[in-house]
Amino acid sequence: MLNSQSLDVVLWVISGWLLIGLLGILTLHRFTFIARVLFPLGGIGGLVLAVAAFRSLINGGTQNRLLPIGLPQLHFHLSLDALSAFFLLVLGVAVFGISIFSAGYFRNSTGTAPGLLCLEFHFFLASMALVLVAADAYVFMLAWESMALSSYFLVTANHRLPKIRAAGFLYLLIAHIGAIALLLSFGVLQANTGNYTFSNMRMQSLSPFWASVAFLLAVFGFSAKAGILPLHIWLPEAHPAAPSPVSALMSGVMLKMAIYGMLRVCFDLLRVHIWWWGVLLLVLGLATALFGVVFAAVQSDMKRLLAYSSIENVGLIFAALGLALLFSSYGMNLIAALALTACLFHVAAHAIFKSLLFLTTGSVLHATGERNLGRLGGLIRFMPWVAWLALIGILASSGLPPFSGFISEWLLLQSFLFTPGLPQPFLNMLIPVATASIALTAALAGYTMVKFCGVVFLGQPREEKLNQAHDANLFEKIGMAWLAIITITLGLAPNFIIRLIDPVTRVLVNQGLAAQSKSNGWWLLTPTSMARASYGPLYFLLGVVGAIALAFILVRVLYHARLRRSAAWGGGHPWANSRMQDTAEGYGQPIRQVFEPFFAMKRHLPKPEDIEPRYEVIVEDKFWNGVYMPVVRVTEFVSSIVGRLQRGRISIYLLYSFITLIFLLILVPSARK
Amino acid sequence: MSPLFLVLATPLLGSLVLGIMGHRPNGRNVNVFFSFATFLAAVFLTTRIVADGPIFALNQQFFIDSLNIFLVTLTAFIGFTTSVFSRPYMRIEEDRGKMSHSRMRLYFSMYQLFNFCMLLALTTNNMGILWVAMEAATLTTVLLVSVYRTPASLEAAWKYFILCGVGIAQALLGTILLYMAAQKVIAPGVNPLLWSNLNAVKTLLNPGVMALAFVFLLVGYGTKVGLAPLHNWLPDAHAEGPTPISAVLSGLLLNVALYAVIRCKILADGALHNHFAGHLMIGFGLLSVLVGAFSLLRQRDIKRMFSYSSIEHMGIITFAFGMGGPIANFAGLLHMTVHALSKSAVFYAVGHAAQKAGTQIMENIRGLIKVSPTVGWGLMMGTLAILGMPPFGIFASEFMILTSAMHQLPWAAPVLLLGLAVAFGAIFSRVQPMVFGETNVKRLAHPPALLPVFLHLGLALMLGLYIPGYLNHWFVQAAAIIGG
Amino acid sequence: MTFSQLLSEFFTIVASLLLAPLLLGWVTQLRAWLQNRSGPGIFQPYRILHKLFNKDSVMADTASSLFRFTPYLIFGCMLLASAIVPTLSTDFPLAQAADAIALVGLFALARIFISLAAMDVGTAFGTLGARREMFVGFLAEPALLMVLFTSSLIAHSTSLKTIVTTQIDRPFAIYPSLVFAGFAFILIFLAENARIPVDNPSTHLELTMIHEALILEYSGRHLALLEWASSLKLFAYSSIGIALFLPWGISTQGSIMSLLYALPIFILKLLVFGVVLALIETFSAKMRIFRVPEFLTIAFLLAVIGMLTYILLGAKAS
C-alpha cells in the first residue's frame, strides 16, 4: 500500500513541475518571484522525487498506472520499476542542487524573459522524469521529443548570437533524426502486433535478424542523444551555449536518459543478446571515451572542455554497458551484474560531479564574464568557495581515490579483469587493449582536470578585471555544496549505493552484488571475494589523513612553524608577470603533439616581422569535414537534381503528367491478374 | 436533411450576396458572418450525426458518413477561421494598394463560392457531381489565385488552370469508365453513379475497367492532391495567391481532392481484390515525400517553402492510405485533420510575418519574436507542429504511420526517415533565424488576427494528447470503410 | 585485526620511513663512486632533511592555502603507498584498504596535487613543471597499471597481498609476460622517480627539469617533507618491483620472528636494486624532453604486450 504510492508521488512531482512552468509564464517578468520562489520550489520537487524513488528502490517491486490520455487505442502507460527508480533518484538529487543554484544564478538581464526560462526549464525536468516512467512507446517518444525540444529552447535562450542559433539547430536536428530512428526501433519491437506497450514488447520473441535491426536502430537513436561517436558533433556546441544550470542538466542528467534508454531496450525489451552487440558497444564506448578526453585536453573554453569530458564519461558508461551485454550474452550473469554496477555507479557519479563542475563554471562566468581559460586565473583568492567545491568535482572526475569517480573506474577495471573467462579467445585479445585505453583515458582525464582547475582557479589573474571577481551568492553556494556533499558520500560509502543498484541489476540480469559486499562489512568494497579484490575508501581516507596528521604534528613538535612571505622567485627574471604563466593552449601542447593525427589543426605562428606577434591554434573535429560535410553535399546535390523538376515550362509539366499517365496505363494489365 | 441543406446553402447564398452588394467596408464582416453561419450549420449537422448516425438526403444524392463528416466540420471551421484571419490581412493588402474594390468584391464572393464547392464535393454521393464540384473549385480558386493581377500571380493561375484542368479531364474519363463498369452490374432504376450504390456492388465490378478507371481517377484527382510528379502547379499557386487562399488551398482543397481519391480507392480495392490501387498510392506517396523534402532545401520564398511541405505531407498521408489497415488508415485520417489545422495556422502566421517584413523572401525576415512575439511564437510553434514534434497531433499520426510501416513495408521506412529528416533540416534551418535574432521592422497598421493561429495550434496540441470519443469513433469507422 | 597484524603494519611503516632516505643516499653514493667521486655518504639525505626542517620556510605572496597544504598531503600519500605495498609481510590490515588500482590512484592523487600546487604560485617555472609532470604522468600511470594487471591476471586478483602470496607459493616458473612487464616497470620507475634519463634530480636546468621545477617555490619544512616524500616514492616503487618480480622472502604470516627474518633479505634486495639503478643512471644520458613521450610509449606498449602474451599463452594452454 505504502509502496504503491511512490509512482503517484512521481506523477504529482511531474505535474507540479508543469504547473510551476505555467506559473512562470503567467508571471512573465516578475523576476524575484520566479527566481526566489518558483525555482526553489522546483528543487524541492526534485528532492521529493528522489525520496519517492529511494523508497520504491528499497521496497522493490513494479508499479503501473494507466492515464486516460494519449491515443485512443493507446492510453498513457506508466510504470516504475527498479531501473526507472534508480535514474529518478539520480535525477531528483541532481535537480535539487541545480534548481537551488539556478535560483541565485539567473539574472534579469538575460535575453529571454525569466518566466519563459522558468517554463522551459521545468518542462525540461518534467519531460525527463516522464521518460523514466514511460511504459509504452508513445509516451516514451512523446517525453523524449519534448525533452529535446525544451532543452533546445533553453540552449537558444540567448538567441541573439548566430553561433548559438547554429548550435541549437544542429542539436535539434540530430536529436530529431535519432528520435525517428528510435521510433522505427520501437516499430520493430512491437512485432506488428499494433500494441506499443513495453509489456507487450517484452513478450515478443524476435528473430536474431530483427532483434539486431531493433538493437542497431536503438543504438543509433540513443547515441545521437548521448553523443557517442560519430554523433557527438552537436554536444560540444550545444552544452556550452546553454546557461550553466542548463548545461549541468544536459551534461549531468539528460545524457543519462540515453543510457537509461539503452538499458531499457537492451536488457528489458530485448530478451535475447548476441555477443557482437556487446563488442560493438564496447568499441564505440572506448573510442568515444578516448576521443572525448583527448579533445577535452586541448580546449581553451572551460565549458567546451567540460562538454568534451562529458563525451568521455558517457563513452566509459557505454563501454561498461557493452561489457555487461557481452557477459550476459554468454550467461555469465554475476559478472554482467558487476559491469552493470560499474555502469550505473558511474551514471550516478558523473551526473553529480559534472553538474557540480558546470555550476562552478556558471559562478565563474557570472563573477568574471569570461569563459576563455586564457583570460582567467587566480580565482581561488577571490572566490574560495567555488574554487574548493570545484576541486572536489575535479578530483572526482579525474577518478582519484577516495572520490566517486574512482569507484566506478575501479569496478569497471575489475569487471574487465574477469574477461579471460570468456569462451571466445579473440575476445580476450580485445581485453588488454580495452583496459589500456581505459587506463589511458583515466590518466588523460586527470591531465585535463588539472588544466581546468589550475588555469581557472590557481596562478595569478591573467586579466585586470578578475581582481573584482566576487564569490558565489548564497543560493549558488547551497546548490554546489549539496552536490559536493553527495559526491563525497558516493566516494566514501560505495556499498550504500551498490545496495541501491542491486535491485536494478537483479531486474536486468537477475544477479546482484549487495549480498557479497554485505558479507565483508559495509566499509569494504568487495565485488566478488576478499581474495580477489577489495577497496576500503574509509580506511584509505583514514590512512591518508592519519599520515598527514602524523607529519603535521611531528613537524610542529620536533621543529617550528615559522613562515615568511616574499615575492615569488622569477628565476632571476626582473619582469616576471602573470602573462608568463602557461596558457591553456600551452598546457594542451604536449597532447596536441602526441595525438597529432586526431586533430585537424590550424596554426598561426608569429613571424619575426609581425608588429604584434600572436600565436594561435584552432583545433577542429575531423568528423565534421570527414562525415558531416559529405552528407550535406550529397543532400544538396540531390536537391539540385530535384529542383530541375520545377523549370517553369508548362509544356514540360504537361509532359510529366502525360508520361505518368502512360506509365500507369502500361501497369494496368498487371492489375487484372 | 435541413442542417445539410444549411451547410450547402449558406455559402452559396453568401457568395451571391457578396457578389451583388459589391464592395462595402463591411464586406469582410459579412464574409465572416456567412462563414460563421456555415460553421454553425456544420456543428449542428455534426451533433445530428453524433446523435443518429449516417444520413442520406435528396433521394440519396447527398450523404454523410464517418468518412466525410469530420472533413465537413473541419472545412467549415477552417473556412471560418480563415475568414476571420483575412479580415485584417486583406485590409492591410488593400491599404497597400494591392487590391482594388472590384477585386475585393470578387475575392469575398469567390471565397464563399469556393467553400460551397468544397462542401458540395464532400457531401455529394454522386461521383459525377463530385467531379463537377472539383472542377468548379478549381475555377474559383483560379480566380482567387490571380486576384492580385501581378505577372507572377497570372502565370501561377494559368499553370494552375491548365494543369488541373487537364488532370480533372482525366478524372472525368475515369468517372465515365466507372459509370460504364457500373451499368453492367447495377439493376436498372438504381442510379449507377451514386457512390453508396457502387460501394454496395463493388465486388462485382469488372476488374479491367476498374483498374483503368482508377488510373485515370488517380491521375486526375492526384493532380489536385499535388502528388509528385503531378505537383508542379502547387508551389506556384500556393505562393502567389493571397495568404488566406494559400491557407485554405493547403489546408482544405488538398484534403478534399484526397478524399475523392480515397472514395475511388475503396471501389477499386473492392473490384480488384489485390493491392493494385494501394501500391500505386504508396509509390506516389513516397515519391511525393522525397520530392517535397528535397525541394524544400532550395526555397527562398517562405510561402513556397510551406507549400512544398504540403506536398510532402500529402505524400505521407497517401502512403498511409496506400498501406491500408486499421492503424495506417486511422493515422492517415488523423494526419489529414491535424495537417489541415497546423498548416493553415502556419500560413496565418506566415502571412503576418511577410506583411511585417514587406517581403516573402526569407533572408529579409528576421527577429519576429522581437517585433511581435505572438507572431514569432505562432510561426515557431506551427513549424514545430508541421515538423511532427510532440505533443502536436502530427507526431501522433507519424508515430503510427512509421511504426506500422516498419513492419508492413520495412523498405519504405528508411525512405520516410530520409524524407522527414531532410524536411526537418530544411524548414527548421530557415524558420529559426526568421523567428529569433535581431530585426528593425515596425509594427503593422492593423492588429493581426492571431486568435485563429493559436486556436488551430491548440486543437492540434489536443489531438496529440487526447482524441475525443466520437472523433475516434468516426476515425475507426472510416478506417474500416477504407479497409485495404 | 590481530596485534601481530598491527605490529607488522607499524613495523613496515617505520621501516619505510627510515629506509627511504637511506636508499636515496645509497644510490647517490653509488653514482658518485661510479663517477670516481667520493660521495657525500649514504646518510646525506638525513642531514639535508634535518637542515631543511630547521630553516624558516619562505612562501610566495601569491601562494594560496592549497600550496601550504600540499606537502603534507604528498607526504601522507607516499607514506600510505609504502605502507600498503607488502614489503616485509603480506599480512597487515591496510592490505584490504587498497589494491593495485587504488595504489596507482594514490600516486595519481599525489601527482595531481603537486602539479596544482606548482601552478598555484603562478610563475612560469611552476606551470612548466606542472605541465611536464602531468605529461609524464598520463603515460606512466596507465603503464604502471598495465604492469600490475599483468601479474594480477596471473594471480586472478588485484589485491597486492594475493599477488605476492600466489607468487611465493607457486613453484618457480618464468613467465614471458612478467619479463615484458619487468622491462616496462624499469622504464616507468625511471620516469616516475625523476631519474636519468628522463629527469635529472641534481640539476636546475629549466630546459629539462621536471621534478625540481615543481618544488621550486618550496622551502624549509615544506621542502623537507617533499624531499622525504620523493624518497618514499622511490622506496615504494622499489618495493613494488620487489613484490611483483622477486617476492621470495616476504613473510606470509605476520609473526615477529618472520618479520625479523624477512627484514635483512629485503634490505639486501634493496641494495641490489640500488646498484642496478645507479648503473643505469650512470651509463645512460639524459634525453631531450621531447623524446620522453617515445620513451614512455615504449614502456606502455611493453606492458600491454606483457598482458597480451599472457592471454595468448594462457589461451593456448587452456
Added chain:
Amino acid sequence: MTDLSIQLINLFASFLLLLAFAMLAQRRVVNLVQIYAMQGLTVVAATSVVAYVTHQNQLYYSAAMTLVLKVFLIPWILRRLIKRLDIRWDVETLINIPSMMLIGIVLVIFSFNLALPIASLSTSISPGTLGIALACVLLSFMMMITRSKALPQVIGFLSMENALVFAATSATSGMPMVVELGIALDVLVGVFILGVFMFQIREQFESLDISHLENLKEE
C-alpha cells in the same frame, strides 16, 4: 437499321480521330478553331445517332447543348478572341509535325490495345469506338504539350473535352443529364475565364507566347 447506325457511329468516330490528327498537324490558329467546331459537329452527329437508336431523349438535349456550345458559342468566342488579340500568325510546334504524327500513331495503337479487353463491356451500341475516344484524348493531350502559345493550348484542352463527351456517348451512351449539364457549365465558365485571362496575360506580357510564363521556377 442498327448495323447502319453502328457503321455511321464508327464513321464519325474515325472522322473524329482524323480531325484529331489534323489538329495535331495544323499550324494556323483560325483553322484550329474551325477543326474544333467540326469536332463538335461530329460529336453532335454521333450523339444524335445514338439517341435515335437508343431512344433516349436526354441524349438529344445533350446533343443540342453540344451543338450550341461547341459548334457555335465557343468557336465564336475564340474567333472574337483571335480578332481582338489579333493573333493570326502560325503556331510553331515544339516538335516538328512528322514526328508528332508518328508518336500519334503509336498512341492510337496503344489506346486500342488498352480498350480492346474492356470494349466488350461497353453498354453502348458500338463498343469499338471507346479505343478511338481514348486515342483522341491522348492526342489532344499531346497537342497541349507541343503548342507554345496560349490559345492553341486552350483549343487542345477543349478538344480533349470533346473527346471525353464522345467517350461518354460511345462507352455508356451518355451520362446522366445533371452531370452533362455540370460538365457543360464548367466548360463554358472555363472558356470565359480563359478569355479574360488571355487579355490579362496579354497586357502583362505583351504577348500570348507561353515561353514568357516561365518565371516561377526553382533557381
